[in-house]
Amino acid sequence: MRGRFFNLCSALIKNGMKILSLLLAVSIIAFVLVTLSPIDPVQQYILGLGTAISQEQREEIEEYWGVGEPPVECYINWLTNVLRGDLGVSSLYRRPVADIIGERFLSSLALMVSSWLLSGIIGFSIGCLMGMRHGRFLDRFLKKVCYILSSVPTFWLGLVLLLVFSVWLGWFPIGFSSPIGVLSGDVTFGQRLYHLVLPAFTLSLMSFPNIALHTRQKLVEVLESDYVLFARARGEGNWDILRRHGIRNILMPAVTLQFTSFAELFGGSVMAENVFSYPGLGSAVAAAGLNSDVPLLLGITLFSTLFVCVGNMVADLLYAAIDPRVREAVE
Amino acid sequence: MEQNKNTILEIHDLSISFRMYDSRFEQTELKVISDLYLSVSPGEIVAVAGASGSGKSLLASAVLGLLPANASLSGHIHYKGQELTPELQKNLRGGGIALVPQSVEFLDPLMKVRSQTGGRDKAKTAERTRVFKRLGLPDDTENLYPFELSGGMARRVLVSTAMLSSAELIIADEPTPGMSLEQSLQALTMFRELAREGRAIILITHDIDLAFEFADRVAVFYAGTTVETAPASDFKQGPRALRHPYSKALWEALPQNSFRPIPGSQPYPGDLPKGCLFAPRCPMRTAECMEHVPPVRQIRGGEVRCFYGS
Structure with a gap:
């Protein structure tokens, strides 16, 4: 028992070191890319003010922001501040980056978690169904549906759903996370949920085909295995086999996929949030990029890296819980 | 077709083909078992011997009705005198017929041995403990996962599944x-004890010495067909007591005999000779052997598929 705890700790420390070095590398690359960007942050800031300013005021701002300092120095300044826990102030929203991320992440989290669960459950069930009916009509039909859905761009799918369900049918709102003209304190849970449905559905339509096709493939492999042949020889029927051997043996690849889909989910949420004007992290990152809001862009980049890494780490830890062979290897 | 009511399993003229697609995407039939015959009675152990690729393992799948979807089957299989239909096969799986598979690959890698040998049921647990003890398996074997078993332990666990079943036919x-x-x-x-309980056992093996020693009868397979079935004692006596030239050659090729193989190799399923399947390698072949498939003949208490067997 003590050994297991020790192993868990050392695995966490090892993974933590990896994540830290990855974060460092990502921040350097992001910083270099921003430096190379043709968008002038000062110009964008001034545009954002909405008033004309004099040359002197402009120079003041430039000096305050350290324009003209060598990039390496800028980076080191930024990094030391980050290490102190200060992510800087967003030039677009004029508020601390950490606050914006925290606030936006919460509404994104609702969107991502619901579509993550939805796509996981739908994907796994449809994958199992396809695997069981392998080669039959239902399988071939669902496979085509999956191929079509996974080749369609998210933003286009979002626009189509928006057009059909919000504009034509009027079932769902056309955007935002709460009704227009209602104070944020007065928004009910039901209203939030109502605004969440369409974006979450779009996002899960994007990621479930991938999960379904992988699950199907794994299940077909399992059903063709020797141990399923032997189970059949012992009189187990199709559903016994799915229940006793199928799900058990495809759970691990499914869990891997589910947790590594964090990255896709994040990418997809940028598209979905923009289409639905949903005020989450995804729409914030698009705004930060277009306005060259360097502190916010770097902050969100770091945060999303961390988010994806944590997803992968959870998958690693879950392996050990599911597969006795991995548990043995870890111990 | 006359049926012997006393046999558990009787196979006549069994052929199995696989639909395959060749390099030009044309469908071809690959005949892997041709005109095979075999029978086994209660209390009897019949060893099926032959080189790999002679169709031994497919036989088990065919009897259990677990052939892949692209396989087609012709001929007759009778279980206790009844034509073996897919419905009957479904009822017999896990009931009248038990399979002892080849390797640990046939156990679910993520399931403990206990769940694959009857589960937690009290009566089953008692029975399992008894069988495991007799097979020399350690007490905690039921708590292990298949990857934790040694090769020999895995085989004994597989054997135990048949012993724990009430099957009348064990393959x-x-x-x-x-x-x-x-x-x-x-x-x-x-297996001999199981046979004494009145069960019929088909022992597919290439361990020919053990087959001679333990079986009542031996069926020799060559290129997917039965060339000879004979009492095991004939094989112990040597080539003079055997009927088919391939059985004689097989005996001669054993290390303790002259250890002398005959030239050539077993034909590939896609490329079977027209007449007797063994003719191209047979020292006794005539023009007739190359043209016609010889019938099965009863000779001295055994059966042989050869024009000249004696």
């Missing part, structure tokens, strides 16, 4: 490789 596919000689003898002794 054991290569049950002994990976066991020490002592363990092999022990396992085969158990």
